[in-house]
Amino acid sequence: MKYIADTKDFNLKETAVALGNFDGVHKGHQLLINEIIASKKVGLKATIFTFTPHPKTILYKDSPLELVLSTEERKNKLEDLGVDVLIEYPFNKETMEIDPRTFIEEILIQQLDIRFLVVGSDYRFGYKRQGDVHLLEEYSKQYNYQLKVIQKKKLKNNIISSSFIRELIKEGKVDEASKLLGKPYNIIGEVVQGKKIGRTLGFRTANISVGKEKLLPLNGVYMTQTKINGIWYNSVTNIGVKPTVNGKEKNVETHIFDIDLDLYGHTIEVSILKLIREEEKFGTLGQLKNQIEKDIALTKAYFISNNN
DSSP states (O other): OEEEESOSOOOOSSEEEEESOOSSOOHHHHHHHHHHHHGGGGTOEEEEEEEESOHHHHHTTTSOOOBSSOHHHHHHHHHHTTOSEEEEEEOSHHHHTOOHHHIIIIIIIIITOEEEEEEETTOOBSGGGOBOHHHHHHHHHHHTOEEEEEOOOEETTEEOOHHHHHHHHHTTOHHHHHHHHTSOEEEEEEEEOOOOHHHHHTOOOEEEEOOTTBOOOSSEEEEEEEEETTEEEEEEEEEEOOGGGTOOSOEEEEEETTOOOOOTTOEEEEEEEEEEEEOOOOSSHHHHHHHHHHHHHHHHHHHHHTTO
């Protein structure tokens, strides 16, 4: 996949373009992506055009936006789906103020040479979000490109959207979020040194460094699977501040079953499957250890019952 970022200077020929933010690359997004992937059969380049940073991080600076997928995770997922080109167009004051007609003429037509364009029904663009699907339809006749508008996808009466998925994750409903994403919600990060409290209790853990932009679930203990060097292992993961030992900063640590590897410096992927319980403060380390043993037993039973 060709990756274009940190520049407004690019030129492509004969593209099929999907416009959007694509945070999560959820099932709704995948309807758009499937359209441009299909266009490869007629020789068009399947292209995603999005903005970085996410526009909401600029427009609502007082309410920092945490993302379902980090920039790198989104890039990897789009490549796995078969996208030919990913453009992360710089979002700044100049971009915010671009006239929607200029956006169509100079970027979509001149720089991208679009032959096929697909957007969600509520897609807005340009200065004060003045551009919409009606303007794109008007210009499609003038510049002879095909426009396809995709209606919002629903699951059990809920519209699938990145904002709805973020709320589910914040509430610890990761299993529900995963259904909308089309695959388990995951966390990818480098294993770093921790305080070795887990090892003291008899449970060696991998402490994972996670970028600030990444949305983390409700503090709690989760059934998980962890990918190391291409192999998946069953695991249990704590996300939170570890109140029993007076922790302050939110962190992610995973206990991987039945292996004892030195993972420092390795990048691992943790799929968050199901919340076991919310994080709580115990009176003693002994009580904490007893609860961890119960969490592990429950998780192992879950995997046995699901043939994992």
